[in-house]
Amino acid sequence: MRVTVIDYKAGNLTSVLKALRHLGTEPVVTDSDLSLIESAERIVLPGVGHFAATERLDRTGMTGAIREAVKRAVPFLGICVGMQWLYAGSTEAAGQAGLGCFGEECSRFPEGDQKVPHVGWNSLEVKGSPRLMAGVQDGEYVYFTHSYRAPVGADTAAVAKYIEPFAAAVECGNVMGVQFHPEKSGETGLKILRNFLELEG
Amino acid sequence: MLTKRIIACLDVHGGRVVKGVQFVDLVDAGDPAALAARHAREGADEIVLLDITATHEGRQTLLDTVRRTARELFVPFTVGGGIKSAEEAAQVFEAGADKISVNSAALKDPSLISEIGKSFGAQAVVVAIDARRDPAAKDPVRDAQVFLQGGRKPAGRRVVEWAREAEERGAGEILLTSMDSDGTRAGFDCELTAAVSEAVNIPVIASGGAGTVAHFADVFGRGKADAALAASIFHFGVSSARSLKEELVAAGVPVRLPC
Numbered sequence: 001m002r003v004t005v006i007d008y009k010a011g012n013l014t015s016v017l018k019a020l021r022h023l024g025t026e027p028v029v030t031d032s033d034l035s036l037i038e039s040a041e042r043i044v045l046p047g048v049g050h051f052a053a054t055e056r057l058d059r060t061g062m063t064g065a066i067r068e069a070v071k072r073a074v075p076f077l078g079i080c081v082g083m084q085w086l087y088a089g090s091t092e093a094a095g096q097a098g099l100g101c102f103g104e105e106c107s108r109f110p111e112g113d114q115k116v117p118h119v120g121w122n123s124l125e126v127k128g129s130p131r132l133m134a135g136v137q138d139g140e141y142v143y144f145t146h147s148y149r150a151p152v153g154a155d156t157a158a159v160a161k162y163i164e165p166f167a168a169a170v171e172c173g174n175v176m177g178v179q180f181h182p183e184k185s186g187e188t189g190l191k192i193l194r195n196f197l198e199l200e201g
Numbered sequence: 202m203l204t205k206r207i208i209a210c211l212d213v214h215g216g217r218v219v220k221g222v223q224f225v226d227l228v229d230a231g232d233p234a235a236l237a238a239r240h241a242r243e244g245a246d247e248i249v250l251l252d253i254t255a256t257h258e259g260r261q262t263l264l265d266t267v268r269r270t271a272r273e274l275f276v277p278f279t280v281g282g283g284i285k286s287a288e289e290a291a292q293v294f295e296a297g298a299d300k301i302s303v304n305s306a307a308l309k310d311p312s313l314i315s316e317i318g319k320s321f322g323a324q325a326v327v328v329a330i331d332a333r334r335d336p337a338a339k340d341p342v343r344d345a346q347v348f349l350q351g352g353r354k355p356a357g358r359r360v361v362e363w364a365r366e367a368e369e370r371g372a373g374e375i376l377l378t379s380m381d382s383d384g385t386r387a388g389f390d391c392e393l394t395a396a397v398s399e400a401v402n403i404p405v406i407a408s409g410g411a412g413t414v415a416h417f418a419d420v421f422g423r424g425k426a427d428a429a430l431a432a433s434i435f436h437f438g439v440s441s442a443r444s445l446k447e448e449l450v451a452a453g454v455p456v457r458l459p460c
Contacts, residue, residue, distance in 0.1 A: 011322045012294045019275060048322035117324070119374065119404045120427065121246055121457040122203045141204065141457040143246075143277060145324040145373070162203050184277050184299060186241070186459075 083177025130157035206428035252282030271297025382410030
């Protein structure tokens with residue numbers, strides 16, 4: 001299976017690639033080669049750090065190529081900032097548009113008694129029966145590290161609670177995203193990545 | 202619910218895990234990759250690998266160890282010990298670390314924190330602080346002295362102000378070791394941990410002094426720690442992460458129980 005991992009120079013891809021290899025795929029990485037997006041059977045967009053870094057996707061033409069791939073129903077998984085990019089945008093970088101598959105905007109956790117960033121293992125509550133979360137029970141833990149998050153909406157596949165409930169995973173058709181790091185979330189994370197790789201048309 | 206993290210720490214020397222009291226009388230405790238995998242399987246939330254020799258010659262050995270340990274590890278993996286530059290950090294990330302920890306080098310050149318964060322994200326930069334209470338200071342806890350070079354040399358910094366500066370410069374987490382408690386197994390320094398945890402908005406990992414389950418419950422409660430490091434209590438099967446966590450759950454501490 002042709003799994004294309006998008007590198008937009010925001011953080012380290014090693015762990016994501018390692019997990020995808022562990023699950024029996026041979027991922028290829030691109031930071032600009034649109035043909036690798038056009039020929040992909042799965043697209044993974046990892047990413048940590050600042051939402052503004054996604055500007056590189058626009059500049060390299062990768063945004064357009066991803067949009068076309070998504071129209072062809074190629075399964076797409078955004079991780080962390082890669083999930084946030086599926087929304088209209090984020091208050092972290094006003095003026096930098098996301099892909100807009102989901103209409104809401106991402107924003108920072110409110111300041112209060114609890115620390116921001118949200119770092120560590122938090123439990124999931126699965127919403128409906130999303131394909132990405134097949135076999136994941138309510139209360140299973142995954143690893144988060146982030147300060148911005150998407151609101152809970154109609155397409156939310158799993159909710160986590162920190163200060164208030166937020167979207168831990170999102171799914172609409174073959175467009176999927178996870179706020180947590182499945183590559184760092186033990187067996188639960190590997191199960192979710194396997195679900196993504198094994199999706200059927 | 203966000204859980205408190207139990208982090209297994211492996212001290213490595215020449216590609217092997219070693220244990221000893223305050224770096225003396227080192228005993229071979231096994232293969233890092235095998236031990237890391239075992240701790241993760243038994244429920245450790247994270248693995249920290251500290252190169253306690255950190256010599257120039259040992260660098261390649263360390264990178265090989267990191268690569269081998271990371272290969273089958275699917276929980277967060279931090280590597281520290283002797284990282285002096287962004288280039289060295291990049292090699293360690295390349296070998297499979299998710300986070301690096303910096304200590305002496307960050308004290309000597311605090312801009313290293315933001316430099317590494319710029320390329321790999323703030324979440325990937327752990328600033329390790331070794332501190333000892335200063336009885337001569339007005340506030341012996343908040344003004345605990347910070348040491349570098351494995352606790353051998355005072356850095357001329359106070360723990361709370363240095364932790365705040367590290368946060369401002371873009372550290373993602375603080376790994377705080379109490380030199381007073383380290384190796385004693387008499388409990389964490391909860392006052393020190395709370396002072397730092399209340400002063401910053403990033404997670405604080407408590408280290409030094411773990412001996413019993415009650416010590417962990419105490420540092421998560423009174424000490425306001427977000428995570429706690431446990432090294433020697435996990436070796437030789439003295440206590441597993443699983444049994445530690447089961448007892449913590451019984452004590453009302455939210456932790457992740459492995460499936």
